[in-house]
Structure formats: structure tokens, C-alpha cells
Amino acid sequence: MRVLVVDDSSTMRRIIVNTLKKLGHEDTVEAGDGKEALRALAAGVPDMIVTDWNMPEMNGPQFVEAVRSQPALAKTPVLMVTTQAGKEDVIVALQAGVNDYLIKPFTPDALKEKINSLTRKP
Amino acid sequence: MRTAATQTVAADVPVVEVMVTQLIAVTRDVFATMLDKTVEFGEPSYTGPQPTANVVATVGFAGTLSGYVSLCLSYDAALEIARALLGSEADEAPAHVRDAAGEMANMIAGSVRTAMAERGETVGISMPIVTVGTDFSTAALRDVSQAVCPFKVGQQNMFVYLVLQGKGRG
Secondary structure, three states, X not given: OXXXXXXXXXXXXXXXXXXXXXXXXXEEEEEOOHHHHHHHHHOOOOOXXXXXXXXXXXXXXXXXXXXXXXXXXXXXXXXXXXXXXOHHHHHHHHHHOOOXXXXXXXXXXXXXXXXXXXXXXX | OOOOOOOOOOOOOOHHHHHHHHXXXXXXXXXXXXXXXXXXXXXOEOOOOOOOOOEEEEEEEEEOOOEEEEEEEOHXXXXXXXXXXXXXXXXXXXXXXHHHHHHHHHHHHHHHHHHHHOOOOOEEEOOOEEEEOOOOOOOOOOOEEEEEEEEEEOOEEXXXXXXEEOOOOO
């Protein structure tokens, strides 16, 4: 399974990638903002996307809207990991096309649970 | 969405003191959740300047309240935070010192924003800015309220520094 991890913090990307590896998902691609992530998507469709909200160039909701506008990515699971914790923020993210939402700070178990939930086959 | 760290504060308390109460609660929560570390806070002081530090991670905020929050660390403390965040990838820690400090400041400021939103305040936060060096200081030049919140994680002394424009109202 290939996972695209999008966050302007290299430390946060490393934390997420490490968690994915512990769950057996070794194939990861990293991007520092939405625009870089869209370029990465042009090179191949991932099985899951984990994205931050607050990033330079293109923020998380804008990136997810761009993802959902591509038919090949319409059903790719997207997890947003962010400090944006308001009810209205969650609504904006869901309207953009996010499947699930994790608020920073988070425990490793919480991240694992969200990833497992989104990657579980129906 | 209510966070576990949110504290109830009486309505007539000055806004800078309200924010300090929230800052202390969310800093405890961020360190406990992300690093599995216990934080011991000292008494906050309501004066500047910013404490002397080698790594200063700052996140600005603007809206019904304006100002900034800085996480002030020694280099060793910042390195310890990077190691704890990265876990098994701790060899990479020196390369992540700036970014780890910025991410911790981002989570602290973001959690305070959420806590203040529950009190009716609407603020947006900036990207983190991290300054690394020796023998430097910063100063808020306009009419501001300030607070220095000292805390200890293990043997490392750290500070959260709050600057609020005016008496808190923009």
C-alpha cells in the first residue's frame, strides 16, 4: 500500500511515516505542501493520503478539493491531521472531501487507529 | 470541539491571565500526548522580556485577540524534544531541532486558539517561525501585556512566553 504524507513540518512527516512503517506500510511518499503533493500525485495514485491543514502555497482543504476533482482520486481515503480543532473546521474539511480527522496533539495509538480504520478493507 | 486540556476560568479574570491558564494546560497536554513527558510549571510572571534561549519557536495570532506565543528552549532541551518526537529515528534528531520546536509551538498555539474559541474569541494563527542562536533577544515594542511561564521537563528548563497586544483586545 502506498501512502502520500503531506505536511510542511519534516518532523511531523517523519512521525507519521514512522507510524505507517510500524503498521507495515513501508511505501510512503512525502510532500511539504499541497502543490508539491499534487505533483507527486501526477507520478502515481496512492492508496491513502495523510495531510496537514496549515501549509504554505496550498492549504489542506484546497489540496483535498483538488484531489477530489480528479476522478482517479475520488475514492482515495484522506486523513487530515491538524491543530484546527473547531467544529466549523471539521465541517470545512469534510466538505472538501476528507474521510477522517485527527487533531494534534495526538497519541501514537490514536494515529494508528485512524490509519487502520481508513485502510481496513470493507 | 472541546479539548481535554481546556481549563475553566472565571469571567472577570484579565484576558492575559485567562490565556496563561490555557497555555499552561495545553502545554502540559502537548508534552504528555506527543512526548509522553510530564511538565512541572513554576509561577508565571506578568512581565517581559522574553527569557534567554537558544531556540525560540514563535507562532503569531490575530483576530479578536492579537499577539504571539513563543516556546523558548536551550539547544539541549530542543534536541531532547526532537529525539522524543522522532522516537526510533532519534539519530536524525539534530537535523530536526528547528522543525520539532516549531511543531511543538504550533500545537501549543493551535490548542490555545481552540480553548479561547470556546470563550468566544476568534483568532487565526501564523506558521511557526524558529530562531536559533546565542546571545540574542527579542522585544515587543508597542503597548503589550506579557507573561513568562517557566516549566521543567526532566532536568530541562523551558518557557512559554506570551505577548498580547494592548490589554488583550484588538
